[in-house]
Amino acid sequence: MKKIFLLILCLSTMYPVVNAGRVVQSFNDGWYYAACDDNRLQEVQRHEEGWQQVHLPHTWNADAYSTRNYRRASSWYKKEFRTDAAQMRDKQLYLKFDGVNSLADVYLNGELLTTHKGGYSAFTVDITDKVRTDAPNLLMVHVNNQNDRIPPLSGDFTIFGGIYRNVWLISAAKQHISLTDYASTGIYVDLPSVSEDRAEISVRGTLVNRDVRRAVLKLDVEVLDTDGKTVAQSLRSVRIDADGAFAFKERLQLEKPQLWSPDSPYLYSVKVSLKDVRGKVLKDETRVPLGVRWFSVDAQEGFKLNGEPLKLMGACRHQDQMPMGIALSDEMHRRDMQLLKDMGVNFVRLAHYPQDDAVLRACDELGMLVWEEIPVVDLIALGDEFRANATSALREMIRQHYNHPSVIMWGYMNEAVIQLQYRVKKQRLNGFYENTLALARHLEETLKREDPYRLSTMAYHGNQIYNKIGLSNITDISGWNLYQGWYENDFKSFDRFVDEEHRKYPHRPLIISEFGAGSDPRLQSLDPQIFDFSMQWQQLYLEYYLPAIMKRPFIVGATEWNFIDFSSASRQEATPHINNKGLMYNDRRPKDVFYYFQAFLRKDIPVLHIAVDDWKHRTVVSDGEAVEHPVKVYSNLDKVELSVNGTKLSVQGIENCHAVWQVPLVAGRNTLVASGICHGKKVEQVSDIFVKMQPRHIAAVGSGQLELAVNVGSNCFFTDDKSDLCWLPDQAYTPGSWGYIGGEIFRRSPGRIGTTAEVKDTRNVPLLQTKRKDIRAYRFDLPDGDYEVELLFADLNARSERVTYDLGAVATLDNADFRGSVFNVSVNNRPWLNHFSPAIEVGGNRCISKKLHVAVTGGNLTVNFEAVKGMTFLNGIKIFRIH
Ligand code: GCB
16 A cells, blocks of 8 residues: 555656646736727827726726716726747637626727627637737727617616726636637536436536647546545547647536535536646646536426425625725625525525626525526617627526526526517507517527526516517516515505416416515605605515515515615616615615515524614604604514513514514613524524604793704605704694694605605705695794794706706796796795795706794794795705704
8 A cells, every 4th residue: 555655656756747727817907997988999099198097897987876877988998918928838818808898899909809799798809819929018998888789778777887897817728628618618517317316417618729730638527526536537538630629528427416505505516627648738627616406497386406395585686886886806796695695595686687707606605596697678679789699698698607506597588678668659569579579589599509407587577568479488487577565556466466477377487586675774764655765665565575475385486676775877766876675785784674584584593683773863753751663673583572771571472574562762872672582592682772852842842952854745754864864754733833734745646755856956865855735834833032944845846957057948937838836935924935936946856945044933933835836845844943
């Protein structure tokens, strides 16, 4: 034994394997960027100025967080680099771009090497014959994020422009595993037959020889376990013609494989090495992950992994983070997947585009199943070019992420016809439907040809049109994006919709590809209402959906929309430019409702969370007595006890992972303690609420500070997150107190308060998005003294911009085009604002504030409104005692 060991040692020192293999280096530094909308290389090359040094990943669209008209245009990147002749000898040199949004022209030393269309997958360029070894090389990349032939054509997310993922410089021997097969690893691992006893493994790929001589090589394919031990191997020699390629396919077997699953994501790896014929020189080597698992889907019984039923429960993931946009580091991508895993999900929908390799690798390692899709969203263009771009996006996604065991389904369309009704004339609709269907059939065919082992899917918006035109007949799984109780109807119509769908199409596996509601932590309500953006409505919505999904075995799974509050520059609503349906804020702090998901999904750890993080600082209306607020606890324990300021309230059974206590809150700090028992051990959580009391009977308030702000026309508390001032929900006037007299809440449609249009000139957008219309008066009964009264207005009915920039057009009230309101305002019977029109003064949908100092002598401050044209209205009112 000793002798053999010594012999091996001698041999290996005498004949070491020389590594002439590939070197992969980052190529992210030393770049320059110019926001130059000129497509002409020569012109741009001449520009000395306007270049800014940047490090990749980079995007030029930080502006998307503050304006809907973010920069969608061309830009240039350039970088100088050197290579020497020795470095290049017997080598091939490639550049790999992991993601450039959306169109990239790559020039080296003045020559166009490639054009890549599509912002969410990688591409590789062979630069071997183009690099100079005698002088510096100049690499220039022209990038454009505005294009009407590259998907997506539309969508509720920002198309951040830039080289926003890593760039790599890869040097390889002349003989190597293909690096230019749609920027994939060049290796494809399949499991044509797999069970607990045995896995048949097929490894195929392409080897290339860029030499002028024919090459005879040794190809070694090994399966390694997590300890790096070889557990299956195939060794053979291959001949590759001069400047030729060789496609190989090896079969291996694994007995009693360790299976991959969310609970136990065991990863083998497949190592493919290419050596010279004597096995002494390593020409190339690459490793890809291998997870041994199988899965199926059934319209009645749902999804099965390794033969066991598994409800797919998770969230959709957009990727941006302020202020970096989508130029995230690998660590940030991995952090996101870890957060999802911590929340307890077993499934993530990477919506609406292929994501960074770091994401897929993390999913493999963490045991998270993946739906990945291409960005064909909302609208499909007629013509071959769009079709070709969508097809190559699909092929790139599949080939690049083929070996990730986490991926179980590929998607290729999201709400594909939603925009047609707005953009296309009725008589042309059928043509567009036909075009969409033809593209879907073509993509389905491409998908199955590229990958017969994965499931195909697509997501529809909650409209029967997909059934009518037959789009929902094409994929293996039908995804429905359902927002009953948010955009439409009520929660219960979700049940009706899915039950009816299943009844009509009992053979179609159905997944809830989106469900979600928006929330803004500045808005809190004790009386939450549909679409009010309060944190409470989002909680109610999600608390309805999860059990409704869970109790229907035919629902294969569901992905909440969205894991984070994400950038959507064109969106307005409470937090303009942000879609706020996240379970986490954009900076990845959890919202309270994150813990509902955690309590619902995790069985392995005790979850106990007092849901007050989103609303820690409260203003309550009280003349000194304690005020009861509902406090919710999210938990997966059976029972929880809650106490406040040392007083036990009660023990409650937890249903649907939560219970609510009416908690008496006093001024100042209120310490809440929740406790329960898990497997015989005590679990406890402590949280504080800080309370400021706003006297109800302000008439009885003596001297001292008096400041009272009201969110007129709204059921929500609105807290200005910069000053901490809380604008209280509106109320009707009662003697001794305050409130509105007359009028009604402004609704944009039945059941929906306020507007979702952006209101300019204010940080406090939601405060201005709601109002009371036809109001007669607002009255405060208060002690005599000197006050400042402030009124907030935004005319939500007037036409917006034009008024501001073209005052002449509306400066007279007689202008027929003018749709704004005009009214008179008086305070304690003294005229104040005469023929006042917010729309004329600042424009529609803009905030205007008016302040007046008033000496109150009769025990009340009453603001009266009288319409001249249109209606009276008021969005916010505040009084402040000066003396
Ligand atoms: C959808 C879309 C998604 C939107 C979402 C929403 O159905 O697929 O892209 O962001 O609704 O929040 O409205």
